Amino acid sequence: MVLSSVPAEYYLVLSAAVFCTGLFGILTRENALMFLMSVELMLNAANINLVAFSFYWGTLTGQVFTLFTMALAAAEVAIGIGIILVLYRNFDDVDVTGPTTLRW
């Protein structure tokens, strides 16, 4: 197998890079949609890890988990988009730094 010759570290680096991209997005973006995408990136970083280690150890558990995570991410997007729509309806904007009325 060609794949088996790729060391696990490569996957980890890829996953870390994707995760950091997502984190960077969350820390810098103000648009809620971008936020959602960044969160998806971070989730997928975790998925890469799961699949990689699953492959590495030769068990299917990690890959099954990934399927769950993807389903979860889909649900999350559904709810997330819903929240964003409500946000837009109430504040006429999808800027996440604007609405702070629930803080205290």
Place this chain on the structure above:
Amino acid sequence: MLVEALIAVPLVGAAVVAVAPNEYAERLALGVSAVPLVGSLYMYLAFDGSGNALLGGDVAYETFFEWLTLGPYAVNYHVGLDGVSLPLVVMTTVLTTLSILSAWTPIDDRQRQFYGLMLFMEAALVGVFAALDFLLWFVFWEAVLVPMYFLIGVWGGPRRKYAAIKFFVYTNIASLVMFIGFFALVFGLGDAVGSTGLPEIAQALRAGQLGALGLPGTGAAIPADVLALSAFVAMFVGFAVKVPVVPFHTWLPDAHVEAPTPASVMLAGVLLKMGTYALLRFNFTMLPEQATTLAVPIAAVAVVSVIYGALLALAQSDLKRIVAYSSVSSMGYVILGLVAYSYYGVGGATFQMIAHGLISGLLFMTVGVFYNATHTRMVGDMSGLADRMPVTASVFVAGAFAYMGLPLMAGFAAELFIFLGAFRSTVLPAAPLFTAAAMFGIVVVAGYLLWAMQRSLFGPFRLETDYDVGRAPVHDVAAIVTLVGLIVLLGTAPELLYDMMSDATIDVVEMGGELP
């Protein structure tokens, strides 16, 4: 199953009243509260228990079944009444009915919630006095706080939020301290008890089975005597807040002043008695040796409560604050009676719980009736009320004299017993001096009540607030006149209750002091 009925009827009634239309809520609540009233009176008449429920006495109306198991401890549903708790249960039902009656006039907003909470509180209070398992008891104990919090916080005066939160947080922290103290004891008993039943724990403690409490992970252990003493102190402090004992009393005047009249009646009449009841049940029944060791500081606290509370009452000009502070003073007598560990001391303290419940309830109700008419409680704002409200004024006079310990009223009997018991206590050094010092309270109490009556009831009629003052409605007067009748009845025939009380407390006395 009578006790269950006594708890269930007001509980179900509370739910029903809470969804009933506002205009019927008051009558419905009165009707519901009459059921436990009649039930408890029947239980009083048919009472056949003897001895102390915690010390192997014959418990009346007992129910026991297994409930849960928590680790090594079986938590059981165990309720029953003895000579100490039955009078308190009767007083609870009587005062609940009367305070519901006294709420008719002042409560004109969200009636169904109000009466629902009152009935809920009644159920919890009966549970507190009837429970014989610690966890069950603790559930009721904490459940009482909830309705009272809302009663003060929703229907209270201008500073009701402050008062309600102060009341809730203060007593809740106290419960925490008490809880830790009690469970330290339970853990110290180790395998000696397999349940959280109060009788089991009390009897194991009496049998001297308290061992050292090992501290997990350190290998160190708290020796049994230190454990007992610190548990005693923790529980004493916890209950002292509820009683309240100086210096833990400051929540009381705030709560009373802000609370609506019926809540004040329940607060002074019954909720304070939870503290003294628990002191008697826990500290003085379970740890008599520690109580005798600490007799002098406890008696000193009692005397300070009596005199200091009375002095504070003297400095007030709000009628409710006056009565609130004198409650602090009166409850000091209870502590003095308990710590004396003598036949008349502990019996008298128990009797004082009932006497003070009725008398302070009466005074709060009467102040409430005045307030309904005048919309002020400040002594300086009114004078000559006797001219416009002669019957209510007469009842206030009767209540005030009862508070001063006028003979042939319940307060005198209670105070006489306590003084007799304390004077020759074998436990307390210099007992006559402590007693004589505490007795001086009867002069101060006469001072402020006579002063308040002279200023507000007598003299030419004058009112600062512009309200038309006339005779009080019949249902208001009926409630207070009933209480006067009960107070005189108990004052002339204290044996009606004292027999069963002394029968239940004599075992406690034998553990601490000796019978002279």
Place this chain on the structure above:
Amino acid sequence: MVTVAGIYAYAPAIAALPLASFLVALFAGRWLPKKGALAGILATGGSLVLSAVTLVELVLTGEGYDERLYTFVAPAETFDLGFGVLIDPLSAAMLVIVSLIAFLVHVFSLGYMNDEGEPGLPRYYAGLGLFSFSMLAFVFASNLLMAFVFFELVGLCSWLLIGHWYREAAPPSAAKKAFLVTRFGDYFFLVGLVGVLATFGTARFAGEGGFPAVAEHALAGETTVNTFGFAPETWFAVLGLLVLGGALGKSAQFPLHTWLPDAMEGPTPVSALIHAATMVAAGVFLLARMYGFYALLPTVLAIIAFTGGFTALFAATMAVVKDEIKQVLAYSTISQYGYMMLALGAGGYVAAFFHLTTHAVFKALLFLGAGSVIVAMHHEEDMWLMGGLKEEMRVTYLTFVAGSLALAGIFPFAGFWSKDEVLFETLVHGLGANPLLLGGYLLGLSAVFVTGFYTLRMVMLTFHGDPRTDAAADPHGVGWNVKFPLAVLGVLATVGGYLNPAPLAKLTGAEVDFLHRYLDGPASEELLTSAHHYGDLTHKWAGYTAGSVAGSESATMLAGAGLSLALALAGAGTAFVLYRGPDPDRHTEGLGDLRTVLVSNYYQDEYQVWLAEGLTLRAATAADTFDQGVIDGAVDTVSSVSLFSGDRLRRLQTGVVTNYAALIALSVLLGLAAFAVVGGWL
């Protein structure tokens, strides 16, 4: 326990009848024709008849009665808490006195209250009924607990009745003062009561099981009681002094006398009933009741004698300068009770009770007479606005004079005999082994002169001379219901002294000292309340022995009687001379600074008001400040610290989700770093 004689079983009814009239007047009074007066008259009349029958029974059968009636609580311990009836010569006679005066006062009230159209009559008669009930029950109380119970109830009634006219400002204030001052005394009484119960286990007065008898045995070393680590003599003296505190309060003795003059704010019949004849007598009666205990305590006896003698003179001097008729009478009441205390302290048990009896009669008479004058004067009490009333009010005048002469101690009126006996007892015991008592005697003797003076001054100003106001010139007539009680009491005040003319008995050897024989009668023998038993006790334990001047009892007696009569006459004569004539001068003005002191009542009120307001109230205010500031402050500090720190911490909660994410990321990094350091990866 003495055998039960039939009539004694009805003794509780003596008190129960007025209780019934209290209930009738309270609940049904407003619908009754005389607003409860008739019920009261019937009830006290019934009590009078029953007491008289009881007294006759006692004399005829020579048997006392001491029976427990009601158990307060079962005596599971040794304490004996119960109510009972004790009928012995002392209580039987006192029952007659109290019910007689109560009856007459009820009748008088018809004229004073009903005819004047006073409001609140049902309340008034309820108060009188409750008072009669409490006082009568106090009198036949068989133990100290019951005595205390009714002693307090009497105080309540006094509060109710003094404050009867509650719509005015002064009466409620006076009522408060009366109750507070007596309560202060009762505090000591209550401590004493608890002490007696704790010491002896019983509070019964009479018999071998009574606490005086037990105390005697304890002193003799025949039995031991719990004396709380003190010597029995000391401990008993402490108990005696504590109970004495209650008696000083109720009997208005120095320093607790200040309430009585203020109590004159109440309706005059109340002053007659309560503040002259009966309630104030309760204190002295209590000491007489437990005289078997006091007779054992020489120190306490000396204190009683001195307090009494001092009060007698002290109060009499204040009466000299008063302008209001009821004030004069109030101070004379205090003074006369001082004589009774003096007698008790000096071992004159019979003399004290004799004076109590005659005083009850003549002081009730004087107050009712004053009430009659006040009605006639349209409720004016200032004697300087009266004058010349003797022509218009013959019955009142004659009876008032009889009462005044009795008060002044002029032969042959009742007061002469009793006051003389008080002074005689003090003198002989003083001459015997207790020279200290001579001091008391001198105080009492000086008071005789002052008493004569103020009494005659009062009579002269009120009734003699020319009318000084229109009201005095045309007094409003009084009815039979006023005159009848006056006449009855007037006769009794004139002849009452022949109850116990001890000097006659001593001089002639005739057995005419009836009261003494009665109090020494067989009925008291078994109950240990007989006069000679008390005499033996004071002799044995307090060392009282009779002495004499010139070695002869008769000579001593004649000298003493002559001296006191001469002083009384001198005092009365001085007043007569000074206030004679149509328009007398205000002679007491000439006393200058002394008058200021007297009018201000020796500043007794001032210091007591200072104690109450200056000291206690200030302490209370300080305590309140402390409580709100320090104790509640500490509680509030806990909450404000929590609130403040919460307020600061919540600043972290910006509401910007990016910040939260940054915080989380930072925390994770820090956590990783910490793990790295601790786990040794680095």
